[in-house]
Amino acid sequence: MDTRTGHTAGMLDRDQRTAKIHTFDRHVVPVKEHEDPQTVLTRQNETVSQRVPGRTSPHSSCKTRKSNNFWKSLSRLKQALIVSAYLTLLTFPIAQSAPTIRKPMSSREKSDPKWLNPCGMGSLNGAAPEHRMPDSKLIEQIASIAQIAESKAKTFQIDFADKLFNMKVGQLHTYYADKDYAWLPMEEIPKKLNEQVPQDHLQSLEFKQTLLKVYVYLQKIAVGMEQVVWDEEDRNGEFKSSFAATEDFLHNVLCEIHTAIIENDLTVEETVTRDLMGEEYRNMDDTNKNVRNWIIYRDYLNMLEYIVQVFNHFKANSSK
Numbered sequence: 214m215d216t217r218t219g220h221t222a223g224m225l226d227r228d229q230r231t232a233k234i235h236t237f238d239r240h241v242v243p244v245k246e247h248e249d250p251q252t253v254l255t256r257q258n259e260t261v262s263q264r265v266p267g268r269t270s271p272h273s274s275c276k277t278r279k280s281n282n283f284w285k286s287l288s289r290l291k292q293a294l295i296v297s298a299y300l301t302l303l304t305f306p307i308a309q310s311a312p313t314i315r316k317p318m319s320s321r322e323k324s325d326p327k328w329l330n331p332c333g334m335g336s337l338n339g340a341a342p343e344h345r346m347p348d349s350k351l352i353e354q355i356a357s358i359a360q361i362a363e364s365k366a367k368t369f370q371i372d373f374a375d376k377l378f379n380m381k382v383g384q385l386h387t388y389y390a391d392k393d394y395a396w397l398p399m400e401e402i403p404k405k406l407n408e409q410v411p412q413d414h415l416q417s418l419e420f421k422q423t424l425l426k427v428y429v430y431l432q433k434i435a436v437g438m439e440q441v442v443w444d445e446e447d448r449n450g451e452f453k454s455s456f457a458a459t460e461d462f463l464h465n466v467l468c469e470i471h472t473a474i475i476e477n478d479l480t481v482e483e484t485v486t487r488d489l490m491g492e493e494y495r496n497m498d499d500t501n502k503n504v505r506n507w508i509i510y511r512d513y514l515n516m517l518e519y520i521v522q523v524f525n526h527f528k529a530n531s532s533k
Contacts, residue, residue: 321443326487328435331467334475348420349531351473356524358469362462363517369455370514376451377503389507396489397437397512398430406515410522420527421477427520428470432485434516435463437509439487440495444502456506463513466520 374385386406393399403414438460445453474481494505 322487326436326439326485327464328432328439328467328485331464331471346472346476348473348477349528351469351476352420352524352527352531355466355469355473356521356528359466359517359520359524362466363514363521365462366459366510366514366517369452369459370510372455373452373507373510378507385507386511389504389511392504392508393512394437394494394508396433396491396494397509398433399512399515401426401430402516402519404515404519406511406518408518410519410526415523415526418523418526421479423523423527424470424473424477425479425481427516427523428467428474428481429483429485430516431463431467431470431520433489434509434513435460435467436485436487436489437494437505438463438513440490441506441509444506448499459510459513466517 370382374380374382378385380388390405402410404410438456442453442456442460444450445456450456497505
């Protein structure tokens with residue numbers, strides 16, 4: 214018996230002690246008792262060569278299983294990517310457009326704007342003729358309260374510029390001198406901050422019409438100032454109390470002008486609402502809010518300067 218035959222016989226002898234079959238490539242080959250080893254090898258080779266059509270070799274079958282697993286994994290990955298992309302499309306635009314989406318109205322947004330009735334009067338009817346206050350007195354009161362508001366505003370602007378922008382007021386004003394918001398009324402008056410009202414403009418003004426105009430101008434500024442105060446409250450800003458006080462002074466000036474309007478039995482034709490200020494000016498990050506706050510505050514201070522100069526002009530001419 215040669216070496217190969219002996220080796221095979223030993224294997225068969227060992228296998229016969231545990232089982233009477235030998236498996237190869239999932240095909241069962243019965244082993245007969247005392248069968249010649251060479252005959253068994255021949256039958257095994259014939260079985261392997263006569264596989265069922267379409268059945269692959271062990272190595273080929275392994276490759277097929279790996280290939281199938283690969284494509285299944287790839288398919289699952291593609292499905293995961295598609296789901297992920299779909300979810301991104303649902304969420305990403307919302308995150309990007311959040312500053313311009315109208316949020317549900319809070320109780321404060323549903324409240325009546327203070328600038329529509331700044332004195333808190335129960336009735337907006339004009340004064341009875343026998344109780345009418347002289348124009349000279351009305352002018353004096355408006356000029357006085359506006360001057361007080363202007364003084365307070367100029368004091369606060371120093372801290373505002375220094376602590377938020379690390380600049381002097383003059384530097385801050387110069388830096389943003391060309392930045393304006395179309396919904397604020399700065400195009401309606403012929404002056405910038407710290408400038409004088411041109412004399413020819415003063416000479417062209419008429420008291421009653423000026424009352425109505427500056428009243429609406431200040432109301433528009435009040436729309437922006439209200440949002441400034443809300444934002445400072447929401448973020449617990451360093452200047453929340455200062456801006457709240459500023460808003461109070463603004464309403465005090467509005468109240469004096471409104472009183473003069475009622476005393477003169479005038480009608481305000483334009484109604485200023487919160488819609489004047491778009492969402493893009495309300496929903497901002499803190500850096501842009503600081504810039505926005507300065508623009509609104511600067512225009513408020515400039516309007517106070519305008520009112521003081523105009524009503525001092527009226528005051529000077531009413532005594533003649």
